[in-house]
Amino acid sequence: MSRRHDPAKRLRAADTPALKDPALLRRLLRAKDRMDAASDEAWPIARLAAVSGVSEAYFARSFKRAFGVPPHRYLLTRRIEQATTLLRDTDLDITDIAFATGWASLGTFGRIFRDITGMSPGAMRVEARARPGALDRVPACALKAAQRPALTSAVLEKRRAEGEAIVRPSSTREVS
Numbered sequence: 001m002s003r004r005h006d007p008a009k010r011l012r013a014a015d016t017p018a019l020k021d022p023a024l025l026r027r028l029l030r031a032k033d034r035m036d037a038a039s040d041e042a043w044p045i046a047r048l049a050a051v052s053g054v055s056e057a058y059f060a061r062s063f064k065r066a067f068g069v070p071p072h073r074y075l076l077t078r079r080i081e082q083a084t085t086l087l088r089d090t091d092l093d094i095t096d097i098a099f100a101t102g103w104a105s106l107g108t109f110g111r112i113f114r115d116i117t118g119m120s121p122g123a124m125r126v127e128a129r130a131r132p133g134a135l136d137r138v139p140a141c142a143l144k145a146a147q148r149p150a151l152t153s154a155v156l157e158k159r160r161a162e163g164e165a166i167v168r169p170s171s172t173r174e175v176s
Helices: 007-014 022-037 045-052 056-067 071-089 094-100 106-117 121-130 140-147 155-165
Strands: none
Touching: 022 045, 022 056, 022 071, 045 056, 056 071, 071 094, 071 106, 071 121, 094 106, 094 121, 106 121
């Protein structure tokens, strides 16, 4: 059995002080709230650890144990969630949405958005507008929760796994 899927390890991780120390949980929630309030800003581990008042390594481990995902993946989820809302509810250009949600590059935004949601930002906007009024009566909090991307694996891991499934054509050159 690999270490990655060892259920005993998960039980040990659930028993760590990060989940039992209320003061640490408050500090982690403070960092999480800051990311939620300003998801368009850069949130390196050093900044988050400073907000929480703990070391960088301890913050990263504790955050993952407390919330189930690393801080960077949590931030990606929030940015994609916000971008999806802006695509659906506004007429902003996709470039403006990318920069408004914290991406430094339109290309990176488009690639990550597609990797996480399965469609490009433009396709997401077209699909959302194809069914006008369908979501008007759903409370915003329920809509966000239902459309929240599930980032159980890193985007790069997902891309690598999909790439391995693609069979590359063999070279047409002959080896002499």
